[in-house]
Amino acid sequence: MNLLALQRTMASAVMQPLTHSENMSSIAPNGECMKKYAARFIKPNGRLTSFERLEIYNRQYWWRVLESLAADFPGLQAILGNRRFEDLSRAYLVEHPSHSFTMRNLGSDLKGWLEKNPKWAGSRQNMALDMIRLEWADIEAFDGAREEPLKLEDVARSDGANLRLRLQPYVRLLDLRYPVDKLLLKVKDLNEDSEVSSNTFRERRKRKQVLAAAKLKPARIFLAVHRVDNSVYFRRLDVNEYGLLFAIQNGKDLGRAVTDCFGKKAPTSDLDLAQVTAWFRNWTSFGWFCAGARKRLSR
């Protein structure tokens, strides 16, 4: 057996799901008996059979990736409950094993996968999808690139209508059907509280999380997921504020973005203008616009 063949043979077995009792499957990836499959390439020793030696790696793989996904999606776990979340995780990871050198990207296909496989979230599909979007945005906002931010004076100096701004790469905008931001913050708080707690407390915490998710009613919200001093924050946005930022993020110049946001009629009233000005003041104070737009500004 050459190197590539051996690695394919072993990886297929290692990445095959464990049984519900967390043992290696008795059936190999190619359908043959796993004992025979393992014995073909792994030596037994005086204490362990080939099957048992392979099983050590099979278990370590699954425990590692399941733990990583659970750490990245505690909100989804709260919505689905532990058992359902674990079943979903296994099914997802079978179809979407890691294709990255870092486990940070393990959940990158989760939203798309769940959209195609709604049975894993059942009646909580929409809430689950919203939570996945928020938790993935949280990950991206945490370690996304930050470019030199633009100041309010830079924006004010420019030719307004043709100005084309860019949002910082770490800023994520979300249009959600459920107020999952509050649920996620609650889950994180409870998890932090229980880091040094007893099993009883942890069980109570899980029940609290599931109950909180059960009470969540649909309510459309708009969010910016961003960072301040390297900490991630969720900021609720007004519908027009979201629309304007969304248009800017999608490359529209300021004039077009404002038209998209307010309809064909630009915000000519004092109230609207004051509102847009206040938004820009806030956004620039957070450093959301990139200096990369400077070239266009000076044109």
Added chain:
Amino acid sequence: MPANSFNGFTNYGIGIGLRSPHFHHILTRKPVVDWFEIISENFMIDGGRPLRILDQILEQYRVVQHGVSMYFGSAEKPNREHLRRLKELVRRTKTPWLSDHLCWGSVDGRYTHDLLPMPYTFEAARKTARKVREVRDFLEVPIAVENVSSYAEFHVSEMTEWEFLNEVVERADCGILLDVNNIYVSSRNHSFDPMTYVESVPAGRVAQIHIAGHSKYEKYILDTHDHPVIDPVWKLYERSIERAGHTATLLEWDDSIPSFKEVHDEALKANRFLARRVLARAV
């Protein structure tokens, strides 16, 4: 022979792994530590808190990069995105050498995120050495390969683990990160004499030494990095530095991580053996 071309002719002393539970202590108390080892993959990102902390650490301490997913032994070519990001980090840290494991963990683009054991064949040694050379040429920094703990052996193997290690490092002309805990763990799992392994390693290629703790189970030992170093592992360490000289040494503690002081004190126990060696040479 403390400094050699495989560790960039440095003499770094005793370090510990940089781990997040200790960030606050390190940044506020600024303890005296010879050097920190970072897991490269944790910092191969575009921005945010981890890079900010790394920059603060770099202002005050020497840092060496240690990777967990280069997979020198994987049959596939190196991942270009991985290499690009790793090179960016090498520029940032100015690591004098870079280490990763003598193992495989990915195939056909799928990653297990584990350190899987190599079949000890000449084909594997040839391909692994070629990959080490490619990575070194791209990164332009000395490379040291680390022996891993293993729980399985293959029928196709044509040599012992230490013979395989020697075959790879001679072909690649690279350094060795000698993990004496891993030697001990594998020796118990595969019933060989760990001292034979230590005696067989080309001492002039040892760029760095790892020490760590492990967990015993009924039928095997797992490399868990969650306990202090045990005496048999210290004995392997002692013999390693007798052969290789006063080599950069690092304690790994990755799970159930105790206080910074406890981890650092455990690492500094290596000084006993280093001092004993100096005295022995003086007599």
